[in-house]
Amino acid sequence: MSIRTRFAPSPTGYLHIGGVRTALFNWLLRQRLGGQFILRIDDTDVERNQAEALQPILDGFRWLGIQWDEGPEVGGPYAPYFQSQRLATYKEAALKLLATGHAYPDYMTKEELDADKKKADAAKKPYVHRGPHRDTPADECVKLYEANPTTLRFKVPVGRKVVVEDLVRANCEQSTDLMGDPVILRANGIALYNFASVVDDAALKITHVVRASEHLANTYSQKLFLEALGLPIPKYAHIPVVNYKGEKMSKRKLPPLTEDERQKLRMLGWTDEEITTSGINIATVAFYKEMGYLPEAIINYLGRLGWSLDDKTEFLRLKDMISHFDMETGIGRVTKAPGEFDTKKLFWLQDEYMKLLSVEEKVTNCIPFLKRAKLISETPDEATLTLLSRIVTASGDRLKLFSDILQYGAPIFKAEPEYNAKSVEKRLKKPGAADLLREFAVVLAATESFDAATLDKAMHEFCAAKNVKLGDMVHPVRVATTGVEVGFGLFDTLEILGKQRVLERIEKALSL
RNA sequence: GGCCCUAUCGUCUAGUGGUCUAGGACACAGCCCUUUCAAGGCUGCGACACGGGUUCGAAUCCCGUUAGGGUCACCA
Numbered sequence: 001m002s003i004r005t006r007f008a009p010s011p012t013g014y015l016h017i018g019g020v021r022t023a024l025f026n027w028l029l030r031q032r033l034g035g036q037f038i039l040r041i042d043d044t045d046v047e048r049n050q051a052e053a054l055q056p057i058l059d060g061f062r063w064l065g066i067q068w069d070e071g072p073e074v075g076g077p078y079a080p081y082f083q084s085q086r087l088a089t090y091k092e093a094a095l096k097l098l099a100t101g102h103a104y105p106d107y108m109t110k111e112e113l114d115a116d117k118k119k120a121d122a123a124k125k126p127y128v129h130r131g132p133h134r135d136t137p138a139d140e141c142v143k144l145y146e147a148n149p150t151t152l153r154f155k156v157p158v159g160r161k162v163v164v165e166d167l168v169r170a171n172c173e174q175s176t177d178l179m180g181d182p183v184i185l186r187a188n189g190i191a192l193y194n195f196a197s198v199v200d201d202a203a204l205k206i207t208h209v210v211r212a213s214e215h216l217a218n219t220y221s222q223k224l225f226l227e228a229l230g231l232p233i234p235k236y237a238h239i240p241v242v243n244y245k246g247e248k249m250s251k252r253k254l255p256p257l258t259e260d261e262r263q264k265l266r267m268l269g270w271t272d273e274e275i276t277t278s279g280i281n282i283a284t285v286a287f288y289k290e291m292g293y294l295p296e297a298i299i300n301y302l303g304r305l306g307w308s309l310d311d312k313t314e315f316l317r318l319k320d321m322i323s324h325f326d327m328e329t330g331i332g333r334v335t336k337a338p339g340e341f342d343t344k345k346l347f348w349l350q351d352e353y354m355k356l357l358s359v360e361e362k363v364t365n366c367i368p369f370l371k372r373a374k375l376i377s378e379t380p381d382e383a384t385l386t387l388l389s390r391i392v393t394a395s396g397d398r399l400k401l402f403s404d405i406l407q408y409g410a411p412i413f414k415a416e417p418e419y420n421a422k423s424v425e426k427r428l429k430k431p432g433a434a435d436l437l438r439e440f441a442v443v444l445a446a447t448e449s450f451d452a453a454t455l456d457k458a459m460h461e462f463c464a465a466k467n468v469k470l471g472d473m474v475h476p477v478r479v480a481t482t483g484v485e486v487g488f489g490l491f492d493t494l495e496i497l498g499k500q501r502v503l504e505r506i507e508k509a510l511s512l
Numbered sequence: 513g514g515c516c517c518u519a520u521c522g523u524c525u526a527g528u529g530g531u532c533u534a535g536g537a538c539a540c541a542g543c544c545c546u547u548u549c550a551a552g553g554c555u556g557c558g559a560c561a562c563g564g565g566u567u568c569g570a571a572u573c574c575c576g577u578u579a580g581g582g583u584c585a586c587c588a
Contacts, residue, residue: 044588106586215583306524312526312535312536489547
């Protein structure tokens with residue numbers, strides 16, 4: 001069996017995380033069953049589209065490893081894949097419906113429409129639009145339209161039920177008496193999404209339309225279009241929307257970035273203005289890329305949101321998902337209710353995937369972040385890379401996002417530590433702390449081999465001799481050498497810093 | 513508001529009439545380990561929305577109620 005699925009984003013300037021999930025299910029089905037996954041750009045609303053708004057979407061998919069068989073930049077046998085370049089096709093289809101009596105010109109003005117709606121509202125009746133020329137014979141409609149082109153509406157047949165067979169939610173039906181005649185062609189001759197979409201699905205020979213359930217209500221009229229056009233009806237699968245705080249996750253109503261996240265973005269070279277105007281947030285793929293998430297973690301999380309393999313599998317790589325994602329165990333097991341987007345669970349998966357990486361892999365992924373933060377040069381030398389490798393090793397499981405390297409690497413890559421005022425107050429200004437630190441510096445200066453094990457032993461002995469708790473030394477030394485209270489193992493830190501820098505920093509800290 | 517869809521722990525889910533005193537995971541809480549932060553180990557908390565049927569038996573089937581979501585554009 002060979003299938004053709006598609007994802008049809010609008011060029012909005014960013015790739016939405018919910019859209020990725022929809023695309024993923026389309027893509028998985030195609031990978032499992034064979035065929036093509038098509039990327040089609042729905043840009044019929046010329047006023048809202050900008051040319052550069054597509055690139056982030058393409059970049060996002062590439063980063064996530066979701067490749068398309070046909071579409072922008074790769075082309076394909078049904079090109080072009082931009083709806084703005086296929087306008088003539090839609091108009092032709094609309095005119096065909098006009099000629100066959102399935103559509104009619106509608107000269108009602110917006111004001112008249114609004115008035116009718118208001119009247120229906122007042123009467124507490126549903127507004128179902130039926131234009132004056134609904135029953136005008138087809139040939140007259142054509143003449144009217146040719147003489148005076150205007151909006152074209154589809155003539156919804158009355159007294160019928162439209163049944164949509166859905167792969168996720170079985171049969172869904174709607175009475176045509178509740179469906180107003182939808183506009184299929186604007187007065188300017190450009191088709192509306194709802195109409196263009198089915199014309200294209202047919203033209204691109206799409207066999208399975210997998211999309212978010214917000215499109216279910218559109219499907220009834222779309223099925224009517226296809227019937228009137230004499231085109232085949234694809235299989236539909238309406239997957240539940242992704243919710244956030246109980247509502248469809250959209251660019252609005254999302255939490256602001258945390259101060260920690262903003263700080264990371266600043267270190268990566270973002271200005272506050274860019275952070276605000278870019279609209280980067282947890283609904284955008286760009287956010288996860290900037291924070292240094294692993295594509296695998298995002299894919300795994302999204303795949304398990306609204307779908308499960310069995311009663312215990314949480315961990316699924318792309319290849320595992322593909323092997324299980326057929327009609328029955330794949331799309332057939334997708335849940336029907338909306339799913340809440342859980343950033344905590346995504347983060348947990350991220351951690352799990354991070355643990356699987358070797359030090360070398362982590363280093364490779366951390367380098368771009370350090371370069372952008374100017375903590376290392378564009379062409380780091382061998383010594384820098386070795387140092388980075390030691391930092392990554394010492395950081396271990398603490399490195400959950402690649403951007404975390406900024407936090408762990410800064411105290412070491414920067415010439416001077418940035419002393420946190422609170423930490424200095426708490427750990428260095430404590431009575432007796434300075435004296436102990438001064439004495440311990442002497443011990444350090446005398447230490448022959450400056451490695452973690454030796455330093456560990458030295459500090460333990462020092463504490464025993466002075467009759468103080470280990471913590472009474474660890475904290476001041478950490479703050480003195482790194483400026484902050486949080487970091488990976490202290491003795492690893494000292495070893496990586498080296499004797500000279502450690503002593504210099506302690507001296508500097510004592511002068512604060 | 514009309515229409516459509518949906519309804520198992522806070523969240524993601526398993527469950528398709530008896531194997532369910534409902535399983536797993538995240539989150540959360542406590543304890544242990546520990547130089548901070550992580551990680552790890554152990555323990556705990558916690559759900560079949562409600563009401564009627566059908567049935568020997570219902571989380572599972574039917575009906576109603578309630579709640580949530582989606583949609584009602586010359587947006588996509």
